[in-house]
Amino acid sequence: MHLQQTISQRISEALTAVYNITVDAGQLALQPTRKEFKGSFTFVTFPYTKQAGKGPEQIGQELGDYLKANAPEVNDYNVVKGFLNLVIEEEVWLNLLREIMQNPDHGQATPSGHNVLVEYSSPNTNKPLHLGHLRNNFLGYSVAEIMKANGHNVTKANLVNDRGIHICKSMLAYQKMGNNETPQSSGIKGDHLAGKYYVLFDRAYKEEIDELVAQGMDKEEAKKKAPLILEAQTMLKKWEEGDTETVDLWRKMNGWVYEGFDETYRNIGVDFDKFYYESETYTLGKERVEEGLEKGVFTKRPDGSVWVDLTEDGLDEKLLLRADGTSVYITQDLGTAELKYEDFQYNESIYVVADEQNYHFQVLKAVLKKLGKPYAEGINHLSYGMVDLPSGKMKSREGTVVDADELVQEMIDTARQQTEELGKIEGFTAEQAQQLYYTLAMGALKYFLLKVDPKKRMLFNPQESIDFRGNTGPFIQYTHARISAILRKATEMGIPVEATSFGDFKNLHETEQEVITLLVNYPAVVKEAGKLYAPSIMASYAYELAKAYNRFYQEISIFNETDEQARNFRIALSAMVARFIRQSMGLLGIQVPERM
């Protein structure tokens, strides 16, 4: 049983014994004691004054006396107003540390048997990835890892938006202006090459609109009547009809884009177990519409379009199928939800999608519920906020988007520069140095994007993102490197890192106590992060752990300690901190170096 549960149980027993009050241990609010007071757990007595017929302080005293006498885990207590602070026996903490050392699965939940699908990334194939995609990719990868740690069977899926008018735009521009340029001939990465033509299309399209407006046409009309957009629409129709020339071009250009994406994905360290392509799924969902009509939960209007009425759910009426029988966005998603269920029998299906689609996912879930789908309840939207720049919103039309590949390269360059300035790479081979720059760059970037609560809109400040001090990825990585140095030295000296190595060591220093408390808490943090789909919780934890360790490191000497058991204890403690820094950072997709 976990220590906190044990203590809750003891307090519950004490309440019964002293006041004849019956409270389930699970209902008791037990909180960590604030740093300025002595103790580890605090019990608030205010809520029990009526039932006990006594003042909050007296209750604290009486419960404290009882616990000190009857609870073997409780060493001492103090009462401040209505707060009963409990001091736990040192031996209890040391035993917990021994348990952690002997349990390689501390923080890895037992298999739940649940299948969890995490869909993330889901890029369009007409332009390269940008900063917003990075938040999406890092979140998706991290949540998937966190769900694994919570014992679930996780599948990472990527639903690629590889068709539609936007793809045709870059195809059309390429057809007109491409001169058979290829990634090989131009030296431009495939996704960037496609993006180049998308931009060229947009430019030419705008010129056409301006011209039409100059001739006196209304702007809205001009947008619809410009020859280029009409051509793109014709191309989309040809694509849907399977026109060979169009499909070949589409294949060729998408192929370039996929090569580019693969490289970026590899570079940023994310991966997928399953790819879905919209070109293969966009017609799905019509059967679901049929099903809904049969069940009488959808209605067909005289013009042939199909609708669902969600006003009872506090939503609106929603179109599910056009009058001409073609699909809309939601139709496809109904289809893919079913397809994913057929493929993976998920208990939970997480969609990592920006918060501008909150309404869409409410509708999707509501419609699936109306259809009586058993998997509807497991549909969850991990909605995240947009990434803003100091200059404001990112707008592709205004060219203010931050390109993912460029950003990563800049981070690496900065890492190199800072590391060289500090003279930290003595004894590194060129290859090792390069590896370190990469690890630090990605650590800084990922941590910066993941430390903020996903739900919140966030500001990306380039200067702060490459900071290596304070609440940053590299600070945590640095702590790991420091510990690694200690462990190397311990190994050289032949000191074993084992649960038995510190014998009956006693007299924990305050900083050591803090560190152990954090290590003990690790599984609860993993659970919480999984429940809330919040990598930010893991990030905070890793930071707290690193900070607590650095305090300890600064105040207490390890190798100058003459008491062998104390020295061995500190080495063992250090080894555990390294392990849980590595693990919690691993759940964020961040690697930690041995030296830096």
Next chain:
RNA sequence: GGCCCCGUAGCUCAGCUGGAUAGAGCAACUGCCUUCUAAGCAGUAGGUCUUUGGUUCGAAUCCAAACGGGGUCACCA
């Protein structure tokens, strides 16, 4: 306008299943490297938790309204 989200130190963010004097980092200032990595540690300063009401022994946290910011209300995706 309807619905949804957000508003905490100069800046970026924690805290939000109600509990003690509201915490970090950055920026500013002061100390600490002949000792295990100073990418570190300790400290000073900085707050009417947007405002007003309500619930409560107790509210940054829950409820309501106002103000400010964002999103969304497409036969786009």
